[in-house]
Amino acid sequence: MTEREEYEAWFAREFAGRExxxxxxxxxxxxxxxxxxxxVTIAGEPVExxxxQEAR
Incomplete structure (x- = not known):
């Protein structure tokens, strides 16, 4: 998944139904x-x- 795809998925979840x-x-x-x-820059090494999941 690209960064853009990850962002779009997050955006869709967070702002569902809003214009x-x-x-x-x-x-x-x-x-x-x-x-x-x-x-990534602050870590100085590869990061994941x-x-x-948030507690609800």
Whole structure:
């Protein structure tokens, strides 16, 4: 799965049923991807980012 596909899946789950303008969705991806890249840079080594189930 590409970063974009992961983001789109997350976005669909988090904002299901809400009308979000395409520009906001695209900007969100920019920040989402930047955050992930920052984690990799800070770690200084390859990292694995996984989604954990939230307690409900």
């Amino acid at each position: 979000i303008p395409d520009q906001i969705r695209a900007l969100g991806f920019t920040f989402w991807r930047g955050g992930r890249q920052s984690l 980012i996984r989604i954990l």
